[in-house]
Amino acid sequence: MRHVLSVLVNNEPGVLTRVSGLFSARGFNIESLSVAPVGDGTSSRITMVSHGDSQITEQITKQLNKLIPVIRVVDLTDGPHVERELMLIKVAAERDMRAEIMRIADIFRSRVVDATQVSFIIEVTGGSEKLDACLAMLSPLGVVEMVRTGKVAMSRGEKRT
Amino acid sequence: MKLNGAEIFVQCLQEMNVRVVFGYPGGAILNIYDEIYRAKNLQHILVRHEQGAVHAADGYARVTGEVGVALVTSGPGATNAVTGLATAHMDSVPMVCFSGQVSSSLIGNDAFQEADTVGITRSCTKHNYLVKKVDDLARIIREAFYIARTGRPGPVLIDIPKDILTQKTEHVYRDGRVDIPSYRPTVEGHTGQIRRAVKLLQKAHRPVIYTGGGVILSNAAQELKEFAHALGAPVTNTLMGLGGFPGTDGQFLGMLGMHGTYEANMAVTRCDLLIAIGARFDDRVTGKISEFAPEAEIVHIDIDPTSVSKNVKVDVPIVGDVKHVLGKMIELVGDAAFRKQKPDYTSWWNEIETWRRRECLKFTQDDKVIQPQTVIKTLYEMTHGNAIVVTDVGQHQMWAAQFYAFDRPRRWLTSGGLGTMGYGLPAALGALVAKPDQPIFLISGDGSIQMNIQELGTARQHRLPVKIIILNNSFLGMVRQWQELFYGRRYSETDLSDMAAPDFQKLAEAYGAVGLLAERPDQVESVLRQTMETPGMVIAEFRTNRECNVYPMVPAGAAMSEMILL
Ligand SMILES: Cc1cc2nc3c(=O)[nH]c(=O)nc-3n(C[C@H](O)[C@H](O)[C@H](O)COP(=O)(O)OP(=O)(O)OC[C@H]3O[C@@H](n4cnc5c(N)ncnc54)[C@H](O)[C@@H]3O)c2cc1C
Ligand SMILES: Cc1ncc(C[n+]2csc(CCOP(=O)(O)OP(=O)(O)O)c2C)c(N)n1
Numbered sequence: 001m002r003h004v005l006s007v008l009v010n011n012e013p014g015v016l017t018r019v020s021g022l023f024s025a026r027g028f029n030i031e032s033l034s035v036a037p038v039g040d041g042t043s044s045r046i047t048m049v050s051h052g053d054s055q056i057t058e059q060i061t062k063q064l065n066k067l068i069p070v071i072r073v074v075d076l077t078d079g080p081h082v083e084r085e086l087m088l089i090k091v092a093a094e095r096d097m098r099a100e101i102m103r104i105a106d107i108f109r110s111r112v113v114d115a116t117q118v119s120f121i122i123e124v125t126g127g128s129e130k131l132d133a134c135l136a137m138l139s140p141l142g143v144v145e146m147v148r149t150g151k152v153a154m155s156r157g158e159k160r161t
Numbered sequence: 162m163k164l165n166g167a168e169i170f171v172q173c174l175q176e177m178n179v180r181v182v183f184g185y186p187g188g189a190i191l192n193i194y195d196e197i198y199r200a201k202n203l204q205h206i207l208v209r210h211e212q213g214a215v216h217a218a219d220g221y222a223r224v225t226g227e228v229g230v231a232l233v234t235s236g237p238g239a240t241n242a243v244t245g246l247a248t249a250h251m252d253s254v255p256m257v258c259f260s261g262q263v264s265s266s267l268i269g270n271d272a273f274q275e276a277d278t279v280g281i282t283r284s285c286t287k288h289n290y291l292v293k294k295v296d297d298l299a300r301i302i303r304e305a306f307y308i309a310r311t312g313r314p315g316p317v318l319i320d321i322p323k324d325i326l327t328q329k330t331e332h333v334y335r336d337g338r339v340d341i342p343s344y345r346p347t348v349e350g351h352t353g354q355i356r357r358a359v360k361l362l363q364k365a366h367r368p369v370i371y372t373g374g375g376v377i378l379s380n381a382a383q384e385l386k387e388f389a390h391a392l393g394a395p396v397t398n399t400l401m402g403l404g405g406f407p408g409t410d411g412q413f414l415g416m417l418g419m420h421g422t423y424e425a426n427m428a429v430t431r432c433d434l435l436i437a438i439g440a441r442f443d444d445r446v447t448g449k450i451s452e453f454a455p456e457a458e459i460v461h462i463d464i465d466p467t468s469v470s471k472n473v474k475v476d477v478p479i480v481g482d483v484k485h486v487l488g489k490m491i492e493l494v495g496d497a498a499f500r501k502q503k504p505d506y507t508s509w510w511n512e513i514e515t516w517r518r519r520e521c522l523k524f525t526q527d528d529k530v531i532q533p534q535t536v537i538k539t540l541y542e543m544t545h546g547n548a549i550v551v552t553d554v555g556q557h558q559m560w561a562a563q564f565y566a567f568d569r570p571r572r573w574l575t576s577g578g579l580g581t582m583g584y585g586l587p588a589a590l591g592a593l594v595a596k597p598d599q600p601i602f603l604i605s606g607d608g609s610i611q612m613n614i615q616e617l618g619t620a621r622q623h624r625l626p627v628k629i630i631i632l633n634n635s636f637l638g639m640v641r642q643w644q645e646l647f648y649g650r651r652y653s654e655t656d657l658s659d660m661a662a663p664d665f666q667k668l669a670e671a672y673g674a675v676g677l678l679a680e681r682p683d684q685v686e687s688v689l690r691q692t693m694e695t696p697g698m699v700i701a702e703f704r705t706n707r708e709c710n711v712y713p714m715v716p717a718g719a720a721m722s723e724m725i726l727l
Binding site: 009010013014017018021025048055058059062063065066068069073 | 266279283284287288291293308341343344465466467469470471474703
């Protein structure tokens, strides 16, 4: 099963290595990872997606909690939550294709964030499937390169992440 | 008071009541050594290899229950320490290891004697630190000691760049108390879970108490004894748990697991309730998981949530300190209502007696060659079970576990989790530094003793009267046993008979020790007597039956009930 873990950690040097090192040392897989400081900057939020049955995930969660700089671990897949990721796509924008690219961008409520004579950079945010779909539409038009963030996620409603 | 980093190091150790440090100097930590030269009340034991320093600190910690302290230099000093750290980590030994590091400005430059020590030791320590500012040093040392000894204990490493040792900062004495908001081990067991466990106890007909190193780490041997006696159930220990319950108690079944007793493994296989206390369901203990305690409901008391339901699904987990949880359980089990309702265990004990009658540890005496088991048995009798026994790794280790009964905790030092050959000698020296007045025996093999044999120099220099018993089978015996049983007797690279070991008597002499040799069974007792009665260091070699095997044995991956018996 797929799990989205939200890990709150002390923002100190080496903390990301401790977290990712734990996954490799114990043979757990990380599918995606995103990390940034939150609040006043003394802590960071790591969102990670991993696969494993419930016993493996329980063990991962416990092992993460055991790391000294880890403050809290929440498995968001236990309840309703929102997941988002961001993608930047550079598309070759030949004169006659420009309108078509803009139209597709519009459908996905994405934005053109850079435009030159030869290319556009389009920024798309949303769930994985939306990003995949957008990419699929743009591919035939000549995608030059693409970068994607890991997922970030948050519990819905009153529950705290 | 303004102090520099090296002075803060000494001040903080004093704050933590550290009396002794095991170490080896080098360029990056010269400033600390300069302070040690001046310091009062701080003994330094110079070892011969940094692995020895860490094992010695480990031995010191295991016999005292205090945090052991090791000190090594940067680069090769730190990498030499790694095996010691991994050994302590696997067996949950409280320890703080300080390593020198190149100056902050040089880190990452492939500087002379630079190693990424924090990177290398991350997975073999409970936690580690690289000190970035002298202002952080005192806090880090206090945290390290706190982390090392609380919760599930373990080694913590502090890597200190050289420039930090000369920089000054304001230092204020503290009582060592620290607060780490993201680190709060659960000590008290959940009351509801404890009640659920006692409910299971109430209806079990065939309970078994399975205890491990956690009982010793928690200093809960007394509580375990009371609990087990109140309940009247059989008790088995892991290799790490030996001494947690009296080895001579009528309720004791011996060790369980791969080389455990028939009665212990059968009882676990047949029990309807398994009460696991401070034990981590190691694969040497469970054998084939699907057939481990197949009829049982399982209660598990452990301070580390990651130990719970890691290998074996547990019905009633109780996260907390053994001492605390057992304290509460004793109250409930001692209750008159509980006692009235508790099923009678007579038929369970009768079944156990039939397994005991199998006498699985019986071995045949021989009047020509020394059986290795005899040496341990005789040592046990002659020391009245009162010695501290340290081992290396191999067959001799298993025979020591099987034939020396420990009635008290912290008298049995062995590398269980990592199985580190070469652990024994330095660990025994660390134990001797802590307990100079107690008889301490190292039981080793002709292979293992050669893995940290340089520490004989440490013993000599510090006048540590270690009694070394070498069971010499001229084989890497445990590996040979596997080759005999599972590799068609192809003894690939395990035969040590052709000049692969030194002349141990001459070696003893070279190190100012007394060397003894027993070659025949009728010499065993007298050589052991001389070993005990000779002051100072003794190396006693026993030439034993070369191809003796350790039995019982559960082959790797087999069920515990599928033991090979003699
Ligand atoms: C050659 C060889 C053969 C071996 N054969 C066997 C064998 O036949 N049988 C055997 O048993 N072992 C054997 N071992 C040892 C084995 O590898 C493990 O080291 C051992 O079984 C682990 O013991 P344990 O479960 O007591 O865990 P330990 O490693 O002692 O762990 C202690 C447990 O207690 C918990 N704990 C710590 N402090 C507390 C506290 N205060 N309160 C509560 N819980 C706490 C910890 O979280 C941990 O889960 C062998 C080793 C070697 C080298
Ligand atoms: C550092 C290390 N290397 C290799 C091993 C694998 N190993 C386990 S037992 C053993 C043989 C030990 O031989 P010896 O010390 O003579 O003891 P014996 O088994 O003969 O009693 C070996 C090589 C180990 N445990 N540790």
